[in-house]
Every structure is written in C-alpha cells, then in structure tokens.
Amino acid sequence: MSVTAQTVWNNCLEFIKDNIQPQAYKTWFEPIKAVKLSDNALSIQVPSKFFYEWLEEHYVKILKVSLTKELGEKAKLVYVIKMENTYGNKQPFTEKIPSSNRTAVKAQDVDIPLNNKSPELRNPFVIPGIRNVKIESQLNPNYSFENFLEGDSNRLARSAGLAVAAKPGGTSFNPLLVFGGVGLGKTHLAHAIGVDIKDKFPEKTVLYISAEKFTQQYIESVKKNNRNDFIHFYQIIDVLIIDDVQFFSGKSGTQDVFFHIFNHLHQNGKQVILTSDKAPVDMQDIEQRLLSRFKWGLSAELQHPDFETRVSILKNKLYRDGVEMPDDIIDYVAKNIKTNVRELEGAIISLIAQSSFNKKEITIELAKQIVEKFVKNTKREVSIDYIQKVVSDYFQMDIDTLQSKTRKRHIVQARQLAMFFAKKLTKASLASIGSQIGKRDHATVLHACKTVDNLSSTDKQFRKYVEDITKKLSV
Known part of the structure; x- marks a missing residue:
C-alpha cells in the first residue's frame, strides 16, 4: 500500500496537535497543505514567507520529531510558498525552501513581482530642501x-x-x-x-x-x-x-x-x-x-481579549497609576466588561474616581454600581441616530443619502438595514423608526425588516453586511 503526502502529513498533524496549544495549532498548522511526497522528502505549502520563517523559528523541533516518526531518520521537509499572482501570469509563483533541519540548497528561486520597478519611480524627484526638514x-x-x-x-x-x-x-x-x-x-x-x-x-x-x-x-x-x-x-x-x-x-x-x-x-x-x-x-x-x-x-x-488578558490589562493599568485594588474586584470588572480594552480601562478609571471623590472604600458593592451604570450608559448609545451613522459609514455614504428618496439598490438596502437594526436594538415604534429614517411610514419599516430577514438567508454578501454591522453595533 503506497503512502501519500496527505497521509504522512495527517499523521504528523495528529502528533503536533497533541503537543501544542489549540490556538497555536489553528493559527500555524491548519492553513498548511501537503503537496508532494518524494522518497523521504515531504513538501508542504504555506501561505507566505512569514509563515515559513515563523515555523522554522518556533516549531522546527516538533516538525522534525513528527516527520522522523513517519519517514525515518532521513526525513526531509520542503516548504512551498505560494505567492500572490498580481501580474496576470498564468502560473502562480512558488518558491521551494528546504527546512533547516536538513542542510540543502534552494530548489528554486523566483523573483517576486514587486521587484519590477516602474521607470517613473526609479529616480523620484525630491522636494528641494525636504531632507533638511525634520x-x-x-x-x-x-x-x-x-x-x-x-x-x-x-x-x-x-x-x-x-x-x-x-x-x-x-x-x-x-x-x-x-x-x-x-x-x-x-x-x-x-x-x-x-x-x-x-x-x-x-x-x-x-x-x-x-x-x-x-x-x-x-x-x-x-x-x-x-x-x-x-x-x-x-x-x-x-x-x-x-x-x-x-x-x-x-x-x-x-x-x-x-x-x-x-x-x-x-x-x-x-x-x-x-x-x-x-x-x-x-x-x-x-x-x-x-x-x-x-x-x-x-x-x-x-480579537476580543479573554478573561485572563482582561485581568492582566486591569492590573497593569492600576500598577501604572500607582493604585492598589483587591483581586476579587478586578476579577468582577473583568468578568462583566468583555467588549473591548477601552471600555475596560474606562470602567476601572470610573471606579477609582468614585472612590477618590466620594472618599468611599473600593468594595464589590461599589464595583457593581459602577459596572452596572457603565454598561447601561454604553448601551444607551445605540439610538436610531447612532444606527444611521454606523450604517452610513459602513456603506461610505452620508446620512442625507441614506434618508433620501432614491431607489438605487445599494442605498435602499442600506436604509432597510438601518430600519432593521433600529427595530432590533431600540424600543422605538415602527412609526417612530420610519419617521426618523427618511420620513417613511410603519409599513415601509415592516417591509424593510422582512426584506432583511429574507436576504440574510438567501444572499451571502447581504448576510455579511448584517454580520459586520452587528459587530459594529454590539456593546
């Protein structure tokens, strides 16, 4: 029974997966593809030179162990780097680089297209005296x-x-x-x-x-x-x-x-x-x-910081400000404010300020009050005006265009999305939403919400619009 490159690589991955962190495995090994198996040399395709450099620097030992396990002491690993084809050539650019765990010469060198300098940029005109200006x-x-x-x-x-x-x-x-x-x-x-x-x-x-x-x-x-x-x-x-x-x-x-x-x-x-x-x-x-x-x-x-990172951020902020705070209070704030670093630091600043101005001891009760108010204030920002601004910015148009009478498809869709999120995230009536988004009636808002629901389930691009705007509005 012949052994394929994919079989060898799958076995290597099983071993690697058991020996490194899940996040590291997902980031550095899932994107790799097995390309070819020739004698004892396994060729794997990586997305960029950065990937190759990172693997060689951080994971070369585990790669060597896993490959030796599969192919024996003479095992070799060759990286194939697939480069972006931006010059209309029919063949993709690839570069093969043997792993440093076995000495070998480069199998193939390919000039990356960025070396093709355009003539007008070779000797650029420099503004007189600019090099002397700081x-x-x-x-x-x-x-x-x-x-x-x-x-x-x-x-x-x-x-x-x-x-x-x-x-x-x-x-x-x-x-x-x-x-x-x-x-x-x-x-x-x-x-x-x-x-x-x-x-x-x-x-x-x-x-x-x-x-x-x-x-x-x-x-x-x-x-x-x-x-x-x-x-x-x-x-x-x-x-x-x-x-x-x-x-x-x-x-x-x-x-x-x-x-x-x-x-x-x-x-x-x-x-x-x-x-x-x-x-x-x-x-x-x-x-x-x-x-x-x-x-x-x-x-x-x-990405959004996990709990441990949020705790570290808060402790670092307190250390830099020369403030001491009990661990249980830091943990409470970190557990309840998950959205982003800016809000996290804002909450801890509010807590310190309240304690300092009102000469109150920092307790869990005070932390609960601050966090509750902070979260409420954050949520209050999601108004119909704010939703219109987020949607307008996302589609690179101004609010007047969003509210206009035009029937151009992309503007109509943006308006319908604004109505959909206004209904979903505010307590305003359909009539009120319609009135604020281009002076429409409640029936138009209802139709907009149904259209967004339908398009979300049938149109992949439109579903992406909904997901992106949801992220921007999430608080």
Whole structure:
C-alpha cells in the first residue's frame, strides 16, 4: 500500500496537535497543505514567507520529531510558498525552501513581482530642501509595547509588530496589516511599533497618519496642483503607518496615489504598517491591485481579549497609576466588561474616581454600581441616530443619502438595514423608526425588516453586511 503526502502529513498533524496549544495549532498548522511526497522528502505549502520563517523559528523541533516518526531518520521537509499572482501570469509563483533541519540548497528561486520597478519611480524627484526638514513622527509615546499586554487574542499581531520594530523593512511581513473591531488596540499597536523603531533607529523617518488625514492632504494637493510633491514627500518616509485604511474605500484617486507610494516604499525596503477594522478580503470598494499588495505581507487580527488578558490589562493599568485594588474586584470588572480594552480601562478609571471623590472604600458593592451604570450608559448609545451613522459609514455614504428618496439598490438596502437594526436594538415604534429614517411610514419599516430577514438567508454578501454591522453595533 503506497503512502501519500496527505497521509504522512495527517499523521504528523495528529502528533503536533497533541503537543501544542489549540490556538497555536489553528493559527500555524491548519492553513498548511501537503503537496508532494518524494522518497523521504515531504513538501508542504504555506501561505507566505512569514509563515515559513515563523515555523522554522518556533516549531522546527516538533516538525522534525513528527516527520522522523513517519519517514525515518532521513526525513526531509520542503516548504512551498505560494505567492500572490498580481501580474496576470498564468502560473502562480512558488518558491521551494528546504527546512533547516536538513542542510540543502534552494530548489528554486523566483523573483517576486514587486521587484519590477516602474521607470517613473526609479529616480523620484525630491522636494528641494525636504531632507533638511525634520518630519515629526506624530507618534504617541504613551502607546508602547510595555503597556500592550500579550494574550491569545493579540499574540500573533504583537509578535509580528515586535519583529517589524526590530528589523523595519527587512522581514517578510511588509506590509503588516493589523485588523479588528473598535477598542481592541489597533492604534495602540501601530504607535508602539513606531515608537520602538524610533528608539532603536533614531535616524529613520517614521510617520503615523490616519487614512482620513492622508485623503484630505491628497485632495488639497490636487487643488493646489502639486500632486507630485505630495507623492514624493511620502516616498522619503522610512516607516509609514496608516491608521484605518478602510477609509480609502470608494476613493479611487486616493487609492491610486497610495498605490504608487506603496510600490516605491516596498521596492526600496521601507516598512509599511496599516490598520483596518476589517480583513483585506472583507474590504468593500478597494481596488484589487491594492488589496493584492495588502496580502503580500501579514494580516494579523486582534480579537476580543479573554478573561485572563482582561485581568492582566486591569492590573497593569492600576500598577501604572500607582493604585492598589483587591483581586476579587478586578476579577468582577473583568468578568462583566468583555467588549473591548477601552471600555475596560474606562470602567476601572470610573471606579477609582468614585472612590477618590466620594472618599468611599473600593468594595464589590461599589464595583457593581459602577459596572452596572457603565454598561447601561454604553448601551444607551445605540439610538436610531447612532444606527444611521454606523450604517452610513459602513456603506461610505452620508446620512442625507441614506434618508433620501432614491431607489438605487445599494442605498435602499442600506436604509432597510438601518430600519432593521433600529427595530432590533431600540424600543422605538415602527412609526417612530420610519419617521426618523427618511420620513417613511410603519409599513415601509415592516417591509424593510422582512426584506432583511429574507436576504440574510438567501444572499451571502447581504448576510455579511448584517454580520459586520452587528459587530459594529454590539456593546
């Protein structure tokens, strides 16, 4: 009976699964595919160079043990890296790299397409005197790795951030895209990477900017007819950090100019760090050529912190503020506020303030009062106005457009979603919801809710809209 690559790899996975943490297994081993078995050499396909580097650094021993168990002492492991095909070639790019647990030469070297420099970017015009002008980094020194506590929810993103800070532009995770919901620490991590780079490499030009501000600057440069100066200014940055890159959705001019800036920085070994509230695959109205570049490096998700991480965050916050608090109270706050780090810290600040101002001892009773009020206040924010704002922002339109009489399909759907969430999350009557969302009647609201229910069960894309907006409105 012949043994297949898949059989060997499945047996290796069984052994690995029993010997590492479930989260690590899910992150680093589930995405791997068995490709080929030739003599004693097993070829496995990994999604990126970053994956290969991480496996070699952290899991090479367990890979060697599991493979030797299956194929004997002469076992070899070869990584096949599948690269993004962005230049219309018929064949995907692959690169085979033997594992370091057996010495061997590279089986095949392939130039990654990003080495094809476009002529106009080879010798960019530099604004006269710009190199003599000190560019302020716009970084917040309070956001550091020291107070960005590690947990299962952020370990991948934090580790990648540290690696980038140690060798900006010199790792496979360029760009580094950090994505996740509100208040989970995307901006904090982006600043922390920048701050660490400035400490280690003071000579490097680091710039943090929000995508919204970048867009405003671009619009201004077009008005003043100095678009090229705008591009060339950004091309001299060594480490460019852009926050909330999803803001580029639907803005074709901004996307085009960022595409040129990104290409130039990447080709010249400069580091690009991006944050977003969603993964590249979920970004609406972003050009495919830009999305493919986002995927060149690493996309790391920040998830909701687990209980242990929430406790650590609170203890770290109290330590930094020089405040002592009993463990049972810290545990109570951590158990009851689960949504995000910002709210967690806000609750503990409120608790300290109440205790200090009213000269009350910090007790469980006081903690219950504060947490209850805090949670209620948070929930009170979900008003019909707030729902309309979230839905409008999600679909990149203003509230007037959402409420307008137009029958364009995407606007009608956005309006129907706003009505659906207003009915679901508020106590307002159908008539009141209709009145506030474009002066419609209660029958229109009822029809909207039925339409959303129907489309959610039949249209995959529409179901995604509902899931995304639900996350944004969850408190």
